[in-house]
Amino acid sequence: MKKEIATREAFGEALAELGQVNPNVVVIDADISKSTYTTKFHKMFPDRAFNVGVAEQNLMLVAAGLAITGKIVFTSTYAVFASMRACEQVRTFICYPNVNVKIAASHGGIQVGADGPTHQGTEDIAIMRSMPNMKVIHPADAVATKKAVFAIAEDYGPTYLRTMRNPTPIIYDESYKFKIGKGNIVLDEGDDVSIIATGIMVLMALEASKILKEKGIRVKVIDMSTIKPIDSELIITLAKKTGGIVTCEDHNIMGGLGGAVAEVLVENYPVPMKRIGLKDTFGESGDWKELFEIYGLSPKHIVEACIEVIRRKEGIKISP
Amino acid sequence: MEIWEEKVRRLKKIAWELRKDVIEMIYRAKAGHPGGSLSSAEIISVLYFEIMNIDPKNPAWEDRDRFILSKGHSCPIHYAALAKRGFFDREHLWTLRKTHSILQGHPDMKKTPGVDYTSGSLGNGLGIGVGMALGLKMSNKRSRVFVLLGDGECQEGSIWEAAMCAAHYKLDNLFAIVDYNGLEVDGWLREIMNVEPFKEKWEAFGWKVKEVDGHNIEEILNAFQWAFKVGGPSVLIAHTVKGKGVSFMENEVEWHGLAPKEEEYKKAMEELEKEVLKL
The missing domain is CATH 3.40.50.970 (Thiamin diphosphate (ThDP)-binding fold, Pyr/PP domains)
Known part of the structure; x- marks a missing residue:
């Protein structure tokens, strides 16, 4: 990096x-x-x-x-x-x-x-x-x-x-074309599930994709840098292609990226979905990477969410 | 040149005519805010019919003076003045607060020609005026910015954030007027939340201050001349009577936001017409 x-x-x-x-x-x-x-x-x-x-x-x-x-x-x-x-x-x-x-x-x-x-x-x-x-x-x-x-x-x-306070790795090179209202497919390894992320969570999703790959699960990672107006067209396409979606945001799980994506899905093409984010709680002081572990924002949590979505889309009952 | 006495008489007459329009508008709308509209009549008359450099045929003229009605609920008096100056057809006045009207319940700059900024939520007009004054200076415009404040909204912290900022940036093109009628929705300011010592507050925030009788055209005219001489940011504290000109509305808190019924409307119009005829 x-x-x-x-x-x-x-x-x-x-x-x-x-x-x-x-x-x-x-x-x-x-x-x-x-x-x-x-x-x-x-x-x-x-x-x-x-x-x-x-x-x-x-x-x-x-x-x-x-x-x-x-x-x-x-x-x-x-x-x-x-x-x-x-x-x-x-x-x-x-x-x-x-x-x-x-x-x-x-x-x-x-x-x-x-x-x-x-x-x-x-x-x-x-x-x-x-x-x-x-x-x-x-x-x-x-x-x-x-x-x-x-x-x-x-x-x-x-x-x-x-923007974010703490330094984060560079994902893009200068050839990257940013467009307002357009999501960007950062990784396209397969159609098992789409991970739609924003901000730092794009990096977490990329980390998660490596773990998933080892498990034989091939995913797409999308950088949804514009949360409004949301790229509905891309979301619907992803839903049709992969049949399952996981959203990731460093934000309350209500009303943010996950909410925006869910709104598009339920009205257009409902598929199994999981939202990664703060579960209606406040954070606390600490090293942010440790906080991500505590509050469920780490690659490990994204991996779990992806596996659950895949099971649901394949109709496999998950034991509680 | 218009002689002084003639000018004063003209502006007085306009103020009373605007009051009549206010009552007519609110009566027909069956809602609105007569009290603070009536207390601002002379201030609005002087600004729109003497002081401000504006062009009704070109409301977006870049070199115009700007006006922000920070006490946005008093928009009936502002709308009446804009119609009288020819910014839009007088017939619009009778559509106040109705669906599809260009005259919203509180001012909307996107809908009403001559409204320089949206307002209605109190305590915000002065900060917008600061931004406008800064922007006009940056663009080397000689335009002035006038902000009409209510006394009640001076209880908002944001007013004092803006006051501090205006003095810090030495905004000599910014002029505030406070319609100090002493009443807010719940009663007398001095009982609800006293803003006094008021003049001293503005002075402490770095403003030049003059107190005037807000219903005396000559005093208001002279005070503006004083303000232009000393430069902004300066504020005129205009002592007024809420509901001024309609006997049963004067100093009566219920008339902050109440429409007159038919009998009240007739009586109000009679009283106002008498004043117009005197001039």
């Missing part, structure tokens, strides 16, 4: 690069710019960078006001604050008037680790997904994050870009 990079850091790098090619990009922070890596943009473009201090409601309002004067506005804070402290401002003053604000939110999931539940965004995808006009994107690695930053700046409208 190459050097590990946190997607929050990749976001900061991409933002600074974007600033060089797009003079219309404005960045606003609510303190913590050192942590969300927007400091580079602040240094390079002081006239287009603002910091409103620890005031997330105002962060979103100022962003809305700036956007209506024609700017492409990136707000930068943590997932918990963007999605909850400033929830109504995002909903009523960004999504309802459909203004061009990009909400970059670091610290998604329990991957945050040591800071604990106050700083682990584990409901943000569900909250943001429920807002009309909002797009929700969660890239899997640093390469995808950079491409996503450029793509959402080109695209019009409110967008939630979720």
Whole structure:
């Protein structure tokens, strides 16, 4: 594996690069710019960078006001604050008037680790997904994050870009083409089951696929980096081809990626499905890899879910 | 040039005519917020018929001044002013709050020509005004941003986040007006949650402050001239009477969000018409 990079850091790098090619990009922070890596943009473009201090409601309002004067506005804070402290401002003053604000939110999931539940965004995808006009994107690695930053700046409208605190391995090379609203088949070894993952869980799914392969189980791994609008076409195709689906997200099991995929399946092509995610619980402090073991997000848990889905699709009764 | 006395008389008359439209709109809609609409009449009249640089034929004109009605529930008075200025046909006023209307129960910038930002959830207009003022300055526009706040919404923390921010960024193109009518839905502010010392709060947050009689056209006009001279961020604390101009609505908390019945409507219109005829 190459050097590990946190997607929050990749976001900061991409933002600074974007600033060089797009003079219309404005960045606003609510303190913590050192942590969300927007400091580079602040240094390079002081006239287009603002910091409103620890005031997330105002962060979103100022962003809305700036956007209506024609700017492409990136707000930068943590997932918990963007999605909850400033929830109504995002909903009523960004999504309802459909203004061009990009909400970059670091610290998604329990991957945050040591800071604990106050700083682990584990409901943000569900909250943001429920807002009309909002797009929700969660890239899997640093390469995808950079491409996503450029793509959402080109695209019009409110967008939630979720990044992760801790460094993760690089999955993609520069040839990777990110497209809003499109899932990406990262691994295609067979038709036993499809693992649809987002963010760090793409890596966990790839790890799981190795274990499954040893057991003779051939899977597809899909990076569903856009959770809204969800790639229904791909999900239905996968359901038809593999007859079983496992979703994986570092987020509450309710309302996130698993919810989005389930909604598509039940209305179009129901197949056996399992969701990997936080089982309606908060996380805790600790090393994130250990937390993934404790909270059921590790490759081992994905393997178990895949085996169960395969048994169900083959009509084999599982003993309790 | 319009002589001063003539200007004052004209703006006074407009304020009373707008009040009549407010009552008519809310009566026909069978719902709406008369109290805070009536208390803002003179402020709106001065802004829309004297101060603001706007073009009703081109509501999206980039160089225009902006207005945010942070106390969005008072939109009937704003809609009445927009119609009178020719942003849309007067007939729309009678569709307030109805299905397919361009006039929503609270302002929607996507539906109503002349509404510069959506509002209705309190405590948010000032922060949006800060963003607009910043954006206009960045684009080297000389446009000014006016935000009309309610006194009750100044209980929201977000107002003070925005106030701090406006002063920090020295937004000389941002002007706030507080319609200080003293009443919120549950009663008198001073009893529910006192915002006093109010002037001192704004000053402490780095704003220039002037207190005016919010129903006195001359005072409001002079106060704006003062504000433009000292620059923003500055705030006019306009002391007003909720329900102003309709005897049985004045200072009566129930008229915050209540539509008049037929008899009340007739009496209100009679009282208002008398005031119009005086001018």
